[in-house]
Amino acid sequence: MSEADQLKALRVRIDSLDERILDLISERARCAQEVARVKTEHLGEGETAVFYRPEREAWVLKHIMDLNKGPLGNEEVARLFREIMSSCLALEQPLTVSFLGPEGTFTQAAALKHFGQAVISKPMAAIDEVFREVVAGAVNFGVVPVENSTEGAVNHTLDSFLEHDIVICGEVELRIHHHLLVGDTTKTDHITRIYSHAQSLAQCRKWLDAHYPNVERVPVASNADAAKRVKSEWNSAAIAGDMAAQLYGLSKLAEKIEDRPDNSTRFFVIGSQEVPPTGDDKTSIIVSMRNKPGALHDLLMPFHQNGIDLTRIETRPSRSGKWTYVFFIDFVGHHQNPLVKDVLEKIACDAVALKVLGSYPKAVL
Numbered sequence: 588m589s590e591a592d593q594l595k596a597l598r599v600r601i602d603s604l605d606e607r608i609l610d611l612i613s614e615r616a617r618c619a620q621e622v623a624r625v626k627t628e629h630l631g632e633g634e635t636a637v638f639y640r641p642e643r644e645a646w647v648l649k650h651i652m653d654l655n656k657g658p659l660g661n662e663e664v665a666r667l668f669r670e671i672m673s674s675c676l677a678l679e680q681p682l683t684v685s686f687l688g689p690e691g692t693f694t695q696a697a698a699l700k701h702f703g704q705a706v707i708s709k710p711m712a713a714i715d716e717v718f719r720e721v722v723a724g725a726v727n728f729g730v731v732p733v734e735n736s737t738e739g740a741v742n743h744t745l746d747s748f749l750e751h752d753i754v755i756c757g758e759v760e761l762r763i764h765h766h767l768l769v770g771d772t773t774k775t776d777h778i779t780r781i782y783s784h785a786q787s788l789a790q791c792r793k794w795l796d797a798h799y800p801n802v803e804r805v806p807v808a809s810n811a812d813a814a815k816r817v818k819s820e821w822n823s824a825a826i827a828g829d830m831a832a833q834l835y836g837l838s839k840l841a842e843k844i845e846d847r848p849d850n851s852t853r854f855f856v857i858g859s860q861e862v863p864p865t866g867d868d869k870t871s872i873i874v875s876m877r878n879k880p881g882a883l884h885d886l887l888m889p890f891h892q893n894g895i896d897l898t899r900i901e902t903r904p905s906r907s908g909k910w911t912y913v914f915f916i917d918f919v920g921h922h923q924n925p926l927v928k929d930v931l932e933k934i935a936c937d938a939v940a941l942k943v944l945g946s947y948p949k950a951v952l
């Protein structure tokens with residue numbers, strides 16, 4: 588058979604498969620509409636329907652990854668199902684999600700990775716504004732950065748948890764690839780200034796020292812803001828990611844310039860909804876201890892005794908007294924788990940204050 592004939596036959600098969608896939612997706616979407624109807628029908632007095640179910644979404648994605656036999660990789664297959672579910676949920680209830688803006692930031696990329704493209708995403712100028720939008724009920728959820736594998740904690744986020752009553756409903760992990768971006772009019776031999784967020788400049792410090800040792804590094808509010816500035820300046824470049832490059836029509840002078848190839852950022856999804864256990868969860872708490880010798884030891888001991896894995900511990904000034912501190916702790920397990928409950932009860936005996944910020948499914952993707 589000629590190449591043309593072989594291609595024709597294969598494309599006939601692809602067309603017929605696409606038709607079957609479309610039928611199945613439509614059937615799934617109708618099922619989701621039914622789910623919405625059932626959820627609304629069985630509401631008690633004063634109850635509101637909970638359409639977004641992160642614990643169920645985590646299960647669906649994991650189930651698909653377990654079943655996957657290739658040739659598409661697990662992440663690829665989960666990404667496709669992520670989008671199908673996102674569109675199905677939008678039929679039940681269109682979600683609005685605020686994020687640390689402007690458009691094109693890594694936080695927006697994290698929001699879309701977690702919720703899929705069918706959400707309405709709303710950029711906010713500062714982390715605290717993301718929190719306030721959620722508390723005010725102006726949006727369903729918010730997404731904020733919490734820690735970077737190279738640069739450590741995002742203190743603005745931690746401090747906002749001290750000020751707002753909010754629930755952590757999810758976590759997102761995003762590999763962060765930085766590129767050196769230039770505009771159409773940039774004279775690439777005459778770059779005198781490189782804009783980026785301070786954290787991104789720090790994440791590319793060695794690369795900049797090696798390639799642009801004498802160029803001024805200018806920290807700005809966000810990577811997207813850096814990309815926006817470069818459009819109108821012939822002598823500057825920006826360090827930012829793919830989304831910002833696409834959004835502002837910039838090209839890559841150098842790709843993946845982060846010093847550590849595993850550079851990633853972790854984000855929290857914040858809202859007002861408690862998430863039931865999935866069997867593979869994490870919990871985040873804030874604890875303030877009395878200022879006495881051995882306080883940190885007393886705090887950590889119950890975790891050790893009950894075999895609970897700590898995944899992060901961070902200290903911040905408490906704001907209620909000079910030289911007093913609060914601890915932000917993340918650990919494996921759900922706060923409804925009896926072993927975790929026992930740890931929390933033990934800590935509460937010694938602590939000045941203890942707040943469970945939320946239990947949520949471990950990031951699947």
Ligand SMILES: O=C(O)C(=O)C[C@]1(C(=O)O)C=C[C@@H](O)C=C1
Pocket residue numbers: 619622623638639640641643644647671672673675676679
């Ligand atoms: O199972 C549900 O509760 C649904 O609403 C269905 C569905 C889905 O499409 O699979 C949609 C949205 C939820 O966040 C979880 C799952």
